[in-house]
Amino acid sequence: MDDLIVKGVSRSTVQRRVKAGEYYKVFNGLYLTRKPTPRQLLWALLTTFPRSCATGRTAAEFYAGKEVSFPLQLVIDRDMQQIDGVQWFRSRLLRHVWMGEFRVHVPCLAVEHLDEEPAIALLEMAYANRRGRDLAERHVAGLRLPARSRALLSKAAIGADSGGEVVLTRALREVGLTVLNNVYLGAYWWDIYVPKLKLLVEVDGYEYHRSENLETFVRDRAKANDAVLAGFVVLRFTGSCVTHELDRVVQQILSVRTVPNPLPTEGVWDWHWVFVRAAHPEHQEMYE
Structure with a gap:
C-alpha cells in the first residue's frame, strides 16, 4: 500500500486530479x-x-479475524476533524498490539467503545484459555482503566475454554459468587474455581472425553482425589448439563456447604436430558 498516499505532488496538481x-x-x-x-x-x-490505533468495533473485527468495515473506529490523543466513514475517540490510553501493519487497541481498552454484549464477547474471545488471564493482566498492568472497562472485565469469563464454562461462570456471578476460570491449583488446571465455597468445577465436553487416552483418564481421577483430600469440593458437569439443566447445576453449586449434604434419593436418570430423551423419543427435537 506504499503507493496509496499522494506524496511529492504540487497542490494545484492534487486539486486538479481530485476534481x-x-x-x-x-x-x-x-x-x-x-x-x-x-x-x-x-x-x-x-x-x-x-x-492512533484501531479500537471498538474495528478492533473486534481484527481479533475475530474478520475483514474490517466502515465505519472505522479509531482512538487518538487529540481532537480530530470528522471524516466520512470514520469515528474518532479521544483518549491518552493508547496501549496496543501490532496485527500485521496495524496498531490495534488492547481488548481491555477497545471495549470502552462497544456495547456491553459485544464488549464481553470480545474479552472472552481475546482472553480465552489458560493464557488468557496472564495476557489480560499484562495488558492492564500500569494502566488506570476506565470504570466501565473494569466493570466489563469483571463480568467476562476471562480464561474460559468453552461455551459451557462461559455460560456457567456468568450464571454463578449473577447469583453473587466470585468465580475464576482456568485456575492452576496444586499440580492441575481447573475449569472453574469458587473460592468462597472452596469449590472446583469441571465442565466436560462429551466429544473430548469420549476420545481420552489412558493417561488422561488416570490423570483426571488423581486430580479429583488430590483436591478432595486437600479439602476442596469437586463437582463435574457435562456440557449438556449446563446447556439443558443450568438452573439445577447452579442450585447444586449453591448447596455446597462445610457440612456435607445428605445423599439425594433422586438419581441422575430421573432428570438428566440424556435419560429423559431416551425415555421420551417423541420429544427428541427438544434436546438437539
Whole structure:
C-alpha cells in the first residue's frame, strides 16, 4: 500500500486530479491515489497519525479475524476533524498490539467503545484459555482503566475454554459468587474455581472425553482425589448439563456447604436430558 498516499505532488496538481476523480480526498493534507477500501483507509490514517490505533468495533473485527468495515473506529490523543466513514475517540490510553501493519487497541481498552454484549464477547474471545488471564493482566498492568472497562472485565469469563464454562461462570456471578476460570491449583488446571465455597468445577465436553487416552483418564481421577483430600469440593458437569439443566447445576453449586449434604434419593436418570430423551423419543427435537 506504499503507493496509496499522494506524496511529492504540487497542490494545484492534487486539486486538479481530485476534481477529475483521479485522486481521493480524505481531508485537507491527506489525499489517496484511489478510493480506499476500509482496510486501505485504516492503513492510511494509522500511517498519518502515529499516535492512533484501531479500537471498538474495528478492533473486534481484527481479533475475530474478520475483514474490517466502515465505519472505522479509531482512538487518538487529540481532537480530530470528522471524516466520512470514520469515528474518532479521544483518549491518552493508547496501549496496543501490532496485527500485521496495524496498531490495534488492547481488548481491555477497545471495549470502552462497544456495547456491553459485544464488549464481553470480545474479552472472552481475546482472553480465552489458560493464557488468557496472564495476557489480560499484562495488558492492564500500569494502566488506570476506565470504570466501565473494569466493570466489563469483571463480568467476562476471562480464561474460559468453552461455551459451557462461559455460560456457567456468568450464571454463578449473577447469583453473587466470585468465580475464576482456568485456575492452576496444586499440580492441575481447573475449569472453574469458587473460592468462597472452596469449590472446583469441571465442565466436560462429551466429544473430548469420549476420545481420552489412558493417561488422561488416570490423570483426571488423581486430580479429583488430590483436591478432595486437600479439602476442596469437586463437582463435574457435562456440557449438556449446563446447556439443558443450568438452573439445577447452579442450585447444586449453591448447596455446597462445610457440612456435607445428605445423599439425594433422586438419581441422575430421573432428570438428566440424556435419560429423559431416551425415555421420551417423541420429544427428541427438544434436546438437539
